[in-house]
Amino acid sequence: MSEIAKIELDGKTFEFPVIEGTENEKAIDISKLRDATGYITLDPGYKNTGATKSSITYLDGEKGILHYRGYSIEQLAEKASFIEVAYLLIYGNLPNQTDLDVFTNSITKHTLVHEDMKQFFEAYPAKAHPMGVLASMVCSLSTFYPESLDPNRSPEAKDLTILRLLAKLPTLAAWSYKNAMRHPFMYPKNDLDYCSNFLHMMFAMPTEDYTVDPVVSNALNKLLILHADHEQNCSTSTVRIVGSSQANLYASISAGISALWGPLHGGANQAVIEMLEQIHADGGDVDKWVTKAKDKEDPFRLMGFGHRVYKNFDPRATIIKKACDDVLEKMGINDPMLEIAKKLEKVALEDEYFKSRNLYPNVDFYSGIIYRALGIPTEMFTVMFAIGRLPGWIAQWKEMTENNEPIGRPRQIYTGATPREYVSIEKR
Numbered sequence: 138m139s140e141i142a143k144i145e146l147d148g149k150t151f152e153f154p155v156i157e158g159t160e161n162e163k164a165i166d167i168s169k170l171r172d173a174t175g176y177i178t179l180d181p182g183y184k185n186t187g188a189t190k191s192s193i194t195y196l197d198g199e200k201g202i203l204h205y206r207g208y209s210i211e212q213l214a215e216k217a218s219f220i221e222v223a224y225l226l227i228y229g230n231l232p233n234q235t236d237l238d239v240f241t242n243s244i245t246k247h248t249l250v251h252e253d254m255k256q257f258f259e260a261y262p263a264k265a266h267p268m269g270v271l272a273s274m275v276c277s278l279s280t281f282y283p284e285s286l287d288p289n290r291s292p293e294a295k296d297l298t299i300l301r302l303l304a305k306l307p308t309l310a311a312w313s314y315k316n317a318m319r320h321p322f323m324y325p326k327n328d329l330d331y332c333s334n335f336l337h338m339m340f341a342m343p344t345e346d347y348t349v350d351p352v353v354s355n356a357l358n359k360l361l362i363l364h365a366d367h368e369q370n371c372s373t374s375t376v377r378i379v380g381s382s383q384a385n386l387y388a389s390i391s392a393g394i395s396a397l398w399g400p401l402h403g404g405a406n407q408a409v410i411e412m413l414e415q416i417h418a419d420g421g422d423v424d425k426w427v428t429k430a431k432d433k434e435d436p437f438r439l440m441g442f443g444h445r446v447y448k449n450f451d452p453r454a455t456i457i458k459k460a461c462d463d464v465l466e467k468m469g470i471n472d473p474m475l476e477i478a479k480k481l482e483k484v485a486l487e488d489e490y491f492k493s494r495n496l497y498p499n500v501d502f503y504s505g506i507i508y509r510a511l512g513i514p515t516e517m518f519t520v521m522f523a524i525g526r527l528p529g530w531i532a533q534w535k536e537m538t539e540n541n542e543p544i545g546r547p548r549q550i551y552t553g554a555t556p557r558e559y560v561s562i563e564k565r
Contacts, residue, residue, distance in 0.1 A: 146174050160195050177548045188369060189377065189542060193226060193532050196368045198446040203453065205366060206230070214456045219361040220244070220331050223303060223528035226366055227535060240300075241331075247304035248325035248334070250312075251281050258316040267313040267520050268398040274309045276391035278302070286385045288538050298386050299531055306527055307331070310520045311338035317516075332357045335524070340512070352467040353511060356460040360504055363453040364522055366529025367446075372396040372403065373526075373533050378545035380534045393530045394523050403519040403526075406505035409441035410515050413474040413481075421473065423480040431490055441502030442485055443495060453500040461503045464510050478506050 140155035142165040195204040203210040333349040341347035375396040380389040397403035429437040
């Protein structure tokens with residue numbers, strides 16, 4: 138017999154079904170609560186509210202578990218390519234060799250963007266934040282492909298939009314950087330893999346030979362996989378709620394990029410570097426700043442430690458730490474900010490204050506260090522996050538549209554003025 142939850146209101150008892158997910162997660166289905174009782178629930182930030190059923194990502198913050206379509210993040214980061222993971226998230230299963238070849242070749246065919254888009258880039262000031270540029274550029278893709286405006290087209294037409302977006306986002310991201318630097322744009326080099334091609338467009342110059350270091354490309358591949366999806370977070374929920382209005386995929390992803398831009402979401406790894414720069418500018422005394430972090434009266438907080446979802450450890454951080462060590466060793470970088478980061482990491486892993494509070498280094502801590510080591514400007518960090526998160530956003534949008542989910546329409550508890558009469562301006 139199915140479980141039932143009972144709510145007593147105004148002397149009456151109402152019953153609501155309890156549903157269970159495949160990993161034994163339980164929820165009370167209150168979809169008919171308002172119709173039955175006249176009440177709604179109040180849940181600021183939706184911390185206890187499930188807005189959908191999803192088969193894409195499973196996350197257990199208490200146990201430090203992250204799975205994509207049933208595959209552990211540890212196995213995928215160790216063995217898979219980012220393109221394999223993108224296919225897995227979007228289509229539900231790992232591709233066989235034929236599937237992967239077709240998918241990869243199809244993406245390769247669409248890496249170029251329309252030449253007219255160059256004029257958009259040139260219109261932005263050099264100091265324009267690349268996330269603002271990227272969000273605008275992605276949304277503008279819908280104007281170049283007007284057939285994409287109808288999200289209910291054939292599966293083949295929908296797949297074409299997905300392929301175009303996967304292919305063009307790295308190009309647009311790299312060009313936003315090149316434009317800010319006032320460097321010439323580098324066109325895609327389609328004999329390279331996805332990560333190497335992006336690095337080529339970012340760092341190559343027309344007059345110089347540029348060879349992608351495989352250690353760097355491998356580290357980027359892992360970073361993108363680790364960021365590919367993370368359940369119903371702020372930007373993912375944004376993509377779903379915008380898409381629920383039947384907005385096209387480009388507009389929905391553009392909204393997700395804007396949500397990711399916030400410092401409480403995708404901007405966390407940028408905040409890590411800014412913190413390290415602050416400590417360095419103060420003389421680099423790590424012990425002093427650790428003491429400040431422990432002081433409840435001091436507003437300073439260590440960035441990149443702990444996680445609002447993971448209560449034990451961030452499984453992604455364990456993986457990316459190894460890639461971070463490999464990159465720093467390979468590149469032989471002598472950067473005072475990175476030395477400060479290593480000291481902070483040592484303190485967090487050994488100091489009982491941090492251990493007892495589960496304030497371990499998270500994925501944002503290590504990804505910020507890697508991006509800095511690669512020479513990627515701080516303002517581009519969130520753009521890198523967006524490239525990684527793209528397959529997850531697409532998968533979530535695709536799942537929502539195929540399930541014919543209703544338009545998102547949260548309720549509220551009104552706390553404003555009660556009815557009052559208009560008074561002419563002469564009598565106020």
